[in-house]
Amino acid sequence: MNSDTREILATKDVAWERRIMAARRRATLIDRAMTGVMSLAALFLVIVLSGVIFIILRAGLPAISWTFLTTASSITDPGGGIGPQIWVTMYILVLSLAIVTPIGVGAAIYLSEYARPGPITNAIRFSTEALASVPSVVFGVFGAIVFLTIMNLGFSVLSGSLTLALLNLPLMVRIAEDAIRAVPTAYREASLALGGSRWETIRKAVLPSALPGIITALVLTGGRIIGETAPLILTTGTTISPNAQYSLNPLQTGETLAVHIWVLKIVGVPGLQDAQLVADGSAAVLLLIVLIINVGMAYFTNRLTQRLRGASGAPRAGGSKKG
Amino acid sequence: MSEQTSGHRTLAVRESSARADAPAAIEARDFNFYYGDFRALEQITMLAPRHQITALIGPSGAGKSTLLRAMNRMHDETPGVSSDGQLLLEGADINGFSDLIDLRKRVGMIFQRPNPFPMSIFDNVAYGLRLKSQGAKKGVIAEQVEQALRGAAIWDEVKDKLQQSGLALSGGQQQRLCIARAIAVEPEVLLMDEPCAALDPIATLKIEELMGELEERYTIVIVTHNLQQAGRVSDQTVFLSMNPETRAGFVVEVGPTQQIFTNPKDDRTLAYISGRFG
Ligand SMILES: Nc1ncnc2c1ncn2[C@@H]1O[C@H](COP(=O)(O)OP(=O)(O)O)[C@@H](O)[C@H]1O
Ligand SMILES: [Mg+2]
Numbered sequence: 001m002n003s004d005t006r007e008i009l010a011t012k013d014v015a016w017e018r019r020i021m022a023a024r025r026r027a028t029l030i031d032r033a034m035t036g037v038m039s040l041a042a043l044f045l046v047i048v049l050s051g052v053i054f055i056i057l058r059a060g061l062p063a064i065s066w067t068f069l070t071t072a073s074s075i076t077d078p079g080g081g082i083g084p085q086i087w088v089t090m091y092i093l094v095l096s097l098a099i100v101t102p103i104g105v106g107a108a109i110y111l112s113e114y115a116r117p118g119p120i121t122n123a124i125r126f127s128t129e130a131l132a133s134v135p136s137v138v139f140g141v142f143g144a145i146v147f148l149t150i151m152n153l154g155f156s157v158l159s160g161s162l163t164l165a166l167l168n169l170p171l172m173v174r175i176a177e178d179a180i181r182a183v184p185t186a187y188r189e190a191s192l193a194l195g196g197s198r199w200e201t202i203r204k205a206v207l208p209s210a211l212p213g214i215i216t217a218l219v220l221t222g223g224r225i226i227g228e229t230a231p232l233i234l235t236t237g238t239t240i241s242p243n244a245q246y247s248l249n250p251l252q253t254g255e256t257l258a259v260h261i262w263v264l265k266i267v268g269v270p271g272l273q274d275a276q277l278v279a280d281g282s283a284a285v286l287l288l289i290v291l292i293i294n295v296g297m298a299y300f301t302n303r304l305t306q307r308l309r310g311a312s313g314a315p316r317a318g319g320s321k322k323g
Numbered sequence: 324m325s326e327q328t329s330g331h332r333t334l335a336v337r338e339s340s341a342r343a344d345a346p347a348a349i350e351a352r353d354f355n356f357y358y359g360d361f362r363a364l365e366q367i368t369m370l371a372p373r374h375q376i377t378a379l380i381g382p383s384g385a386g387k388s389t390l391l392r393a394m395n396r397m398h399d400e401t402p403g404v405s406s407d408g409q410l411l412l413e414g415a416d417i418n419g420f421s422d423l424i425d426l427r428k429r430v431g432m433i434f435q436r437p438n439p440f441p442m443s444i445f446d447n448v449a450y451g452l453r454l455k456s457q458g459a460k461k462g463v464i465a466e467q468v469e470q471a472l473r474g475a476a477i478w479d480e481v482k483d484k485l486q487q488s489g490l491a492l493s494g495g496q497q498q499r500l501c502i503a504r505a506i507a508v509e510p511e512v513l514l515m516d517e518p519c520a521a522l523d524p525i526a527t528l529k530i531e532e533l534m535g536e537l538e539e540r541y542t543i544v545i546v547t548h549n550l551q552q553a554g555r556v557s558d559q560t561v562f563l564s565m566n567p568e569t570r571a572g573f574v575v576e577v578g579p580t581q582q583i584f585t586n587p588k589d590d591r592t593l594a595y596i597s598g599r600f601g
């Protein structure tokens with residue numbers, strides 16, 4: 001420090017300067033600490049996911065073989081498989097999504113494109129939020145009353161799929177609505193200005209841009225459908241009739257993989273020596289199915305976005321680049 | 324180009340060959356526009372002659388965009404708006420159009436930010452064509468797409484990559500793509516709301532050149548903040564200002580661009596123009 005600076009410093013309020021410097025140092029420190037905490041929290045997520053994958057696969061992979069994946073289960077002798085359970089799981093997944101997607105996306109379109117603010121819209125929104133927080137087992141009881149008793153569908157894949165469709169409707173609506181709302185107004189205006197009708201604008205300009213978000217909704221919903229147990233136990237049952245394995249009949253009873261695990265682990269199957277191993281194997285298969293769906297859909301969405309937005313994928317409409 | 328010195332800067336004003344008595348494509352007579360209770364436009368009287376370029380200039384908030392968007396009823400999507408007085412397209416009341424789609428096919432629009440759809444260049448231009456004639460044969464659409472792209476002076480740049488995303492183009496190319504998309508449905512009028520605001524000078528120049536060509540086939544109404552641009556491209560100028568108390572936009576002066584820029588009749592026009600150039 002040369003004498004000039006010292007002089008200047010001396011003329012200023014030295015204590016004040018020091019306080020500012022100290023505050024700044026503190027701010028920097030807090031900044032660093034918080035960055036550390038946040039990245040630890042983020043890292044924790046990765047660790048949890050890796051942990052889940054590692055532990056579940058280590059326990060379950062030894063059980064998995066081609067026979068395991070393709071043969072029927074046995075409640076008496078070891079060596080049974082989970083083929084029919086995989087079938088029922090996929091069947092319910094597809095059927096529920098087929099029911100929930102059109103209704104959910106339709107409601108989302110209504111809420112984002114047509115609904116004017118007012119008591120009706122508020123009521124719809126409130127119902128959606130409320131439904132989203134109803135425990136799944138309550139949906140199970142509801143499904144049992146409505147589909148099994150009143151509509152007389154019995155314990156069946158159809159009853160279960162309908163129940164899960166209702167259960168997932170709020171989530172579907174909310175994510176799809178967000179995706180549709182996120183589509184820039186500029187696309188809507190461009191389409192309308194070209195003489196597009198309201199519906200043409202939604203179908204040809206808005207929905208294609210919202211597709212990646214809607215696919216996310218499908219994946220999240222699908223994950224929940226695959227993993228659900230309580231409502232299915234009450235609506236599809238816990239057995240697969242030996243003469244209805246791999247059946248397309250929606251009125252058959254069913255048992256998904258998740259329910260199968262629950263039966264083996266919690267209810268127990270007396271006398272079945274390899275029950276634990278089969279349960280662990282089932283869990284591993286379940287996890288693999290979810291992972292494959294996630295990775296597959298992420299890949300598909302990426303490709304789609306790239307095709308829509310151009311090779312680099314990144315730049316949005318705008319004039320930042322040279323003309 | 325004739326030159327006029329105003330303040331210290333030189334302003335190029337285009338020598339217009341346009342006839343002042345050309346029939347009006349769009350005309351407003353005592354037109355008022357309201358957002359709810361707020362009157363945004365007050366007693367607007369102006370006209371945009373056929374096959375000429377009419378510039379709407381004036382300070383921010385004077386209602387230039389509001390007036391432009393009333394011309395193809397983009398406001399219909401906004402709740403709570405209303406209007407009275409007359410706004411005419413070739414003598415027919417724009418608000419009286421029972422077929423909004425027909426109106427918008429006749430009056431196309433280019434926006435401030437280039438807004439191509441996230442789809443291929445070809446699909447962008449074909450968008451309106453496919454709305455219009457769903458049964459059109461593929462070959463025919465391809466022909467019209469090419470014509471529109473040529474019309475928007477972008478064909479040579481994109482002819483080898485028609486299947487690539489329109490969003491992969493530069494900003495200036497995107498805007499010309501949007502112009503191609505708009506002229507593909509063969510409108511009579513093109514509305515442009517600050518079409519170069521998001522573009523660099525070179526891209527802007529290209530659009531201005533293009534407007535000169537488009538003028539032969541279309542009537543153009545352009546909102547611009549850039550007075551030099553208004554001077555360079557337009558035949559007619561409408562100067563809007565804002566009532567300081569009510570904030571309603573009103574027309575101060577309408578006339579041939581050359582007259583407005585070199586010899587304005589209203590002091591407020593003179594003040595605005597010399598203020599913006601001085
Ligand atoms: N959707 C709207 N609702 C209410 N007021 C609006 C809306 N759009 C514009 N305005 C108001 O109308 C006036 C004119 O706006 P605008 O036409 O955008 O002006 P300009 O394009 O000349 O800058 C402004 O006071 C603006 O705040
Ligand atoms: Mg504006």
